Amino acid sequence: MKNKITRPHVLIMSEMTVDGKLTLWKGASSKILMQFMDPETEVLLHKTRAEYDAIMVGSNTIRIDNSNLTVRLVEGKNPIRVIPNRNADIPLDSNVLGPAAKTVIAVSEAAPPERVEALRKKGVDVLVAGKSDIDYPLLMTLLYEHYQIKKLMVEGGPTLNYFMLKNGLVDEIRLIHLPFIVGGADTPSLVGGMHINSVDEMFHLSLKNHYMCGKNLITEYDILY
Numbered sequence: 500m501k502n503k504i505t506r507p508h509v510l511i512m513s514e515m516t517v518d519g520k521l522t523l524w525k526g527a528s529s530k531i532l533m534q535f536m537d538p539e540t541e542v543l544l545h546k547t548r549a550e551y552d553a554i555m556v557g558s559n560t561i562r563i564d565n566s567n568l569t570v571r572l573v574e575g576k577n578p579i580r581v582i583p584n585r586n587a588d589i590p591l592d593s594n595v596l597g598p599a600a601k602t603v604i605a606v607s608e609a610a611p612p613e614r615v616e617a618l619r620k621k622g623v624d625v626l627v628a629g630k631s632d633i634d635y636p637l638l639m640t641l642l643y644e645h646y647q648i649k650k651l652m653v654e655g656g657p658t659l660n661y662f663m664l665k666n667g668l669v670d671e672i673r674l675i676h677l678p679f680i681v682g683g684a685d686t687p688s689l690v691g692g693m694h695i696n697s698v699d700e701m702f703h704l705s706l707k708n709h710y711m712c713g714k715n716l717i718t719e720y721d722i723l724y
């Protein structure tokens with residue numbers, strides 16, 4: 500009998516230029532690009548956050564964007580903020596460690612205990628999920644079972660998007676298309692990580708919806724694993 504899947508339903512939501520880039524250049528905050536998002540689309544993003552139990556972004560996005568990951572433009576509750584961070588080394592003054600919403604930092608068993616303690620002192624939960632790297636399938640199960648997270652929204656960056664897809668943990672992708680081209684061979688795009696080695700490794704998607712939100716095209720895909 501097939502095991503019952505105990506993991507959240509996962510949506511990757513991202514804004515992206517016509518050339519598939521998530522920011523202007525490597526190391527630039529995506530907040531610069533987000534300024535050009537239609538106000539109606541910003542509301543859609545916050546409305547989506549409010550519909551989800553949790554929101555997850557990578558530790559590098561925290562370092563570069565210093566994201567708040569809260570719902571500010573619509574009425575609604577803040578989702579739990581989840582940050583995978585093997586070595587518990589995100590800056591202690593990160594906005595995500597503030598009291599605006601509950602935060603869970605996922606670390607590995609190898610994280611230095613003094614850093615884990617420093618995070619706990621900030622009032623956040625620290626969850627161990629993996630030996631030396633984050634074990635994403637295990638993290639999903641822990642979030643589902645310990646925090647009752649049934650719906651998880653992932654807001655990048657590209658490295659985190661890659662690990663989630665590679666582990667077969669993504670159900671849907673919703674893209675906010677920004678009518679710009681920024682170029683740059685090393686400018687982060689929707690999915691980073693390692694390239695594939697054969698056509699068999701491509702991720703297949705099915706477009707299920709597309710519509711305009713203000714000036715932005717929105718596309719919605721199911722992932723076909």
Ligand SMILES: NC(=O)c1ccc[n+]([C@@H]2O[C@H](COP(=O)([O-])OP(=O)(O)OC[C@H]3O[C@@H](n4cnc5c(N)ncnc54)[C@H](OP(=O)(O)O)[C@@H]3O)[C@@H](O)[C@H]2O)c1
Pocket residue numbers: 512513514515520521522525526527528529530556557558559560561563564582583584585586632633634654655656657658659660662687691
């Ligand atoms: N346009 C958008 O919607 C959008 C959204 C978000 C971000 N961004 C942009 O994306 C850029 C940052 O993206 P990024 O790809 O550099 O970083 P990222 O995806 O934000 O962070 C990398 C994540 O992958 C984890 N990771 C790395 N290696 C791993 C491994 N071997 N096993 C398990 N986990 C591992 C890291 O954990 P560790 O802490 O353990 O290394 C970290 O949590 C920024 O410029 C930001 O502005 C754009």
